[in-house]
Amino acid sequence: MKKYFQSLGYIIFLGVSSYAIITAIKSYEKPFSLYENPLVWIALVAVVLVVLLKEFLNITALQQAEKLRMEKDGITPEEVDIWAGVKKIIKRWTKARALEEESEIILDHNYDGIKELDNSLPPWWLYMFYATIIFGVVYLVRYHVLGADNQATEYNKEMAEARMELQKYQATSPNVFDISTVTQLTDASDLTRGKAVFNLNCAACHAPDGGGGIGPNLTDKHWILGGGFKNAFNTIYNGGRDGKGMVAWSKTLKPNDIQKVASYVLSLQGTTPAKPKDPQGDIWVENTVEEVSSKDSIK
Incomplete structure (x- = not known):
């Protein structure tokens, strides 16, 4: 029971x-x-x-x-031989002949005394060979006759799907930016937030009015790593020149705050600071040089 x-x-x-x-x-x-x-x-x-x-x-x-x-x-x-069943299976799949049975399959010819046995191909190898033939026929018909997607086409489709998913994610995630599409903000509330973040993190080097100190003057038309909004965003996000520029603020600030800071920095253009620092870099003229999207940006 x-x-x-x-x-x-x-x-x-x-x-x-x-x-x-x-x-x-x-x-x-x-x-x-x-x-x-x-x-x-x-x-x-x-x-x-x-x-x-x-x-x-x-x-x-x-x-x-x-x-x-x-x-x-x-x-x-x-x-009792407990491996008798296993040995039987191995013999069936290899068609191996015992040493004392080799005289039954020996061929007549020899080469300098070396004789050849007329062994059959092992069934396991023969079935695998047949399987490769069947696979080759199916592959030929599927990809070269019926025109199924090859690896390159499948890769392109998957990449297109990945780009679509990325666009959907970026559209629903306010803190994710694409440097090629991020734009300058002009709303008063955004500039106020940008000013607050600037005063907290940037004023120590650039002065509260943007006139410059350790860092360059942000109110003139001279730029070390290119002017314009995208360059400004890029430099704040990725940092300045290696070894002597400012740090990458992407590790500290959220991307939307960096966007607001960059917008506020550009709003300082043409203002008159109390103690302006001498110009550094080259004069930036809008639309004469393509704005970058790598680690090359404002000051």
């Missing part, structure tokens, strides 16, 4: 586990993602381990029963 209860419990466990796993797979968008849904993999591994354990116990019980039967029949278990 105990055996029947164990079997019933095993069947119930498999049924409930299978139902739970199938439900989870249908519910999740990416059910087999280890990072997003680890519980699915834990459940699968648990079910596999239980099944393997159950089979191991069954095999062990059968072996014990067989051992007792052989002892009852007067057969010593040690005399």
Whole structure:
């Protein structure tokens, strides 16, 4: 009776586990993602381990029963070749001949006493060879006759999908900017916020009125790394010249605050600071030089 209860419990466990796993797979968008849904993999591994354990116990019980039967029949278990089944399978898949049987397949000719055996090709190798032929035919028909997408086409499609996903993400994420599309802000509230961030982080080097100090004057038309909004945004975001320019503020400020600071810096153009620093860099004329989108920016 105990055996029947164990079997019933095993069947119930498999049924409930299978139902739970199938439900989870249908519910999740990416059910087999280890990072997003680890519980699915834990459940699968648990079910596999239980099944393997159950089979191991069954095999062990059968072996014990067989051992007792052989002892009852007067057969010593040690005399039985437990690998007989495995050896039979290997022989069937290799068609190997024993050393004493080689005289049956030896060929008549020889080369300086070296004789050749007429061995058959191993079935495992022959079946793999047939499989490659079938694969080659399917591949030829699919990609060269029916015109299915090749690797280059699939790559281009995936890249296009990735760009679309990136655009959707950027459209819904206010703190993500594309330097090629970010624009200068002119709203008073944005400039007020930009001024506040400037006074807190930038005024120590550029002076509160932008006249310059350790850093260059931000009110004149001279720029070290190019003027214009995108250059200003880039320099603040990525930092100035290596070794002697200002740090990259992207590690401290949010991109939307950098956008507001860059907009405020450009609003200082043409103003008269109390103690303006001498001009540095070249005169920037709008639209005469293409604004950059790498680590080349304002001062």
